Amino acid sequence: MKGIVIILFLTSVLVDARGPEIFGYFEPQYNGIYQFRRYYHFQSNKLRIDLKNNTTEYLDFGADVIFLLYFGEKNWNLLNFIPGRISAQVPPEMRLFYNFSYTDTLFLDNIYARISNTHFAVTVGKQQLSVGAGYFSNPTDIYNRKNVFDPTYEQTGHNGIRGDISLSRRCNLMMVLSPLDINFEESGKFVRIKSGIGRFDLSLVGGDIPMILTDYYHFLQTRQRRIIIGGDIVGEVLGFGVWAEAAYNRLESSSNFYESIVGFDYTFNSGLYFLLEYHRNSSGKTDYRAYDLNDWMRFFSGENKTLAQDQVYGYFQYPLNDLFNVGGSVIVVVSDRSGAFIPTFNYNILENVDFTFMFNLYIGEEGKAYGSNLGPGFLLRGRIYF
Amino acid sequence: MKEIIICAGLFIFSGLLYGNEQKALTAEEIIKEMSVRLNPQTSKAKVKMTIMTTTQKKRIFIYKLFSKDHGEKSLLKYISPSRIKGQTILMLNDARDIWVYFPRTKRIRKLASHARRQKLKGSDFSYEDLGASNAFVDEYNAVRKDDEKKEGRQCYKLELTRKVKSSAGYSRLMLWVDKEYLIPLVIDYYQDENPGILEKELILSNIKLIDGIYTPMKFVMYNKLDNTKTVMEFTEVSYNLKISDDLFTELGMQK
Numbered sequence: 001m002k003g004i005v006i007i008l009f010l011t012s013v014l015v016d017a018r019g020p021e022i023f024g025y026f027e028p029q030y031n032g033i034y035q036f037r038r039y040y041h042f043q044s045n046k047l048r049i050d051l052k053n054n055t056t057e058y059l060d061f062g063a064d065v066i067f068l069l070y071f072g073e074k075n076w077n078l079l080n081f082i083p084g085r086i087s088a089q090v091p092p093e094m095r096l097f098y099n100f101s102y103t104d105t106l107f108l109d110n111i112y113a114r115i116s117n118t119h120f121a122v123t124v125g126k127q128q129l130s131v132g133a134g135y136f137s138n139p140t141d142i143y144n145r146k147n148v149f150d151p152t153y154e155q156t157g158h159n160g161i162r163g164d165i166s167l168s169r170r171c172n173l174m175m176v177l178s179p180l181d182i183n184f185e186e187s188g189k190f191v192r193i194k195s196g197i198g199r200f201d202l203s204l205v206g207g208d209i210p211m212i213l214t215d216y217y218h219f220l221q222t223r224q225r226r227i228i229i230g231g232d233i234v235g236e237v238l239g240f241g242v243w244a245e246a247a248y249n250r251l252e253s254s255s256n257f258y259e260s261i262v263g264f265d266y267t268f269n270s271g272l273y274f275l276l277e278y279h280r281n282s283s284g285k286t287d288y289r290a291y292d293l294n295d296w297m298r299f300f301s302g303e304n305k306t307l308a309q310d311q312v313y314g315y316f317q318y319p320l321n322d323l324f325n326v327g328g329s330v331i332v333v334v335s336d337r338s339g340a341f342i343p344t345f346n347y348n349i350l351e352n353v354d355f356t357f358m359f360n361l362y363i364g365e366e367g368k369a370y371g372s373n374l375g376p377g378f379l380l381r382g383r384i385y386f
Numbered sequence: 387m388k389e390i391i392i393c394a395g396l397f398i399f400s401g402l403l404y405g406n407e408q409k410a411l412t413a414e415e416i417i418k419e420m421s422v423r424l425n426p427q428t429s430k431a432k433v434k435m436t437i438m439t440t441t442q443k444k445r446i447f448i449y450k451l452f453s454k455d456h457g458e459k460s461l462l463k464y465i466s467p468s469r470i471k472g473q474t475i476l477m478l479n480d481a482r483d484i485w486v487y488f489p490r491t492k493r494i495r496k497l498a499s500h501a502r503r504q505k506l507k508g509s510d511f512s513y514e515d516l517g518a519s520n521a522f523v524d525e526y527n528a529v530r531k532d533d534e535k536k537e538g539r540q541c542y543k544l545e546l547t548r549k550v551k552s553s554a555g556y557s558r559l560m561l562w563v564d565k566e567y568l569i570p571l572v573i574d575y576y577q578d579e580n581p582g583i584l585e586k587e588l589i590l591s592n593i594k595l596i597d598g599i600y601t602p603m604k605f606v607m608y609n610k611l612d613n614t615k616t617v618m619e620f621t622e623v624s625y626n627l628k629i630s631d632d633l634f635t636e637l638g639m640q641k
Contacts, residue, residue: 023468023471025468116637116640116641118630118632118633118635118637118638118641119632119637120637121637121640127492128490128491128492128493129492130491130492130493133496152491154490154491155491164637166632166635166636166637169631169634169635170635172635172636172637194636199482199483201496234496235496235498236498236499239498239499239500240498240500241496241497241498241500241501242498265498265500266498266500267500267501267503267504269503269578269579271504271505319505319508321439321440321441322437322439322440322441322445322505322508322612322614323439323441323443323508348445348508351445351446351467351469352467352468352469354469385467385468385469386468
């Protein structure tokens with residue numbers, strides 16, 4: 001019923017004489033995990049419906065609604081993924097607090113209006129906000145955290161008012177105000193200026209945004225200001241695609257930290273593509289024996305991007321034929337010498353139908369960032385576009 | 387009768403002169419004139435691209451194509467299929483700089499030049515094939531061979547070899563250029579590493595006069611190594627329109 005109301009609402013908002021464009025996809029997904037000699041499986045069925053309407057040349061509306069239904073093992077206790085020496089410290093009566101359940105959901109993923117001409121654009125509403133040149137992680141992106149196993153998967157929208165101004169052919173200014181609170185001072189602000197210098201694109205960013213940090217021993221949340229200054233550069237050196245991205249974060253009541261990523265990529269004539277990135281997060285730890293409950297839980301919740309300080313990411317893809325790609329990702333945590341290998345297969349079986357098959361294999365002792373106790377798993381995902 | 391003979395004589399003589407004039411065209415002159423004709427100041431087109439895969443499956447893509455400054459700037463926006471609808475590719479400096487816009491994530495990624503030689507959406511056309519408008523002049527040295535008949539038309543035959551410092555993706559090209567339209571009818575592309583191996587063959591056909599410009603409406607690229615082919619057809623074309631430079635920017639990609 002709620003879904004029908006949302007669709008009717010969106011349609012009434014978006015419709016005009018020409019009617020809205022309706023498109024989207026259906027995405028069934030099956031996941032399996034083998035952990036502690038037990039096989040768990042769960043599935044999800046995701047339906048994304050996009051509505052788009054260009055009312056005039058200068059004004060357009062866009063929205064998408066997502067329906068998500070889960071089946072199989074929907075209830076998980078996150079302590080089962082944390083090394084035993086840490087989870088054992090949690091009193092039995094507190095264990096329930098670490099439960100996590102997948103619940104069927106229906107939500108407006110994005111809904112925005114955009115007024116634009118060739119020199120400026122103002123977008124108001126819940127919208128995609130993502131910046132940065134990195135593939136696996138974006139230190140300058142204060143809005144999203146990428147899943148390193150599937151970094152290109154789309155992110156949910158963020159409420160905000162965004163302005164884009166084209167200052168010259170290759171120079172743009174982007175400003176975002178995210179009204180996260182009732183007063184202006186407590187709301188998020190973000191500015192990026194991007195320009196082109198020769199064969200390079202260069203961006204500088206600055207932001208001030210509230211950040212929530214949870215104490216998972218006592219389930220207390222603290223809110224503090226986060227000021228970020230950073231930038232990225234992307235271009236080409238000796239035929240290789242190269243990029244670097246870095247940000248310094250000043251926190252109101254926690255330790256300041258910086259994050260950086262550098263990478264390069266290349267495509268051989270055979271079609272084999274590879275990229276390599278080195279990622280440093282100074283808020284991560286150098287000794288895996290120092291990872292504590294908060295580190296693990298913040299890593300799972302996305303409050304921390306990494307457990308460790310230094311990571312190397314690799315990705316390769318090879319087209320076996322025009323419709324079938326094989327590839328994989330490798331994640332290596334330099335300090336604790338653990339890692340994950342994610343072979344990936346992608347098949348474009350029909351014009352608008354894709355299949356993806358992914359394994360995840362962990363190489364590392366229990367207690368390390370990618371310890372084998374996390375359990376090997378796989379994912380089979382179909383996507384039917386309409 | 388005398389007048390007829392004189393007229394016929396003059397006609398034959400002028401024909402000989404014209405023929406000699408055409409024969410006198412050097413390879414560089416033919417290539418330059420051909421490049422000018424292939425790349426008008428501005429153009430806008432709707433293109434249907436049909437890919438015949440190795441497994442003989444068809445994939446159809448439809449996109450809008452805008453170009454300016456004789457093809458130095460081009461922007462390609464997909465209309466269908468739904469899977470990639472709204473994806474936009476911006477190519478500047480004859481496809482030396484390429485950006486791709488992904489509408490679902492609203493992200494723009496810059497591609498390095500090694501990506502220029504890659505297949506565009508699995509087709510037999512590379513980014514370079516579509517975006518490098520002036521490559522025939524800038525990247526290759528041309529030599530004129532004996533004229534030949536190709537596709538039923540009288541053609542200039544030219545051999546283009548890659549310049550020493552060029553980064554073009556093919557070692558050698560053979561072109562058959564229609565003598566009347568100065569439009570290539572057949573282009574053979576030879577492999578990057580081995581100038582003896584024919585990699586692809588492009589056949590241009592269905593030439594129509596649009597806005598005073600002879601335009602091949604159909605392009606068929608045969609991949610001789612993979613045994614695949616891609617057909618590109620202009621379903622709408624117009625030239626000499628007013629297209630703002632602002633279209634070929636990040637904001638323009640998102641419009």
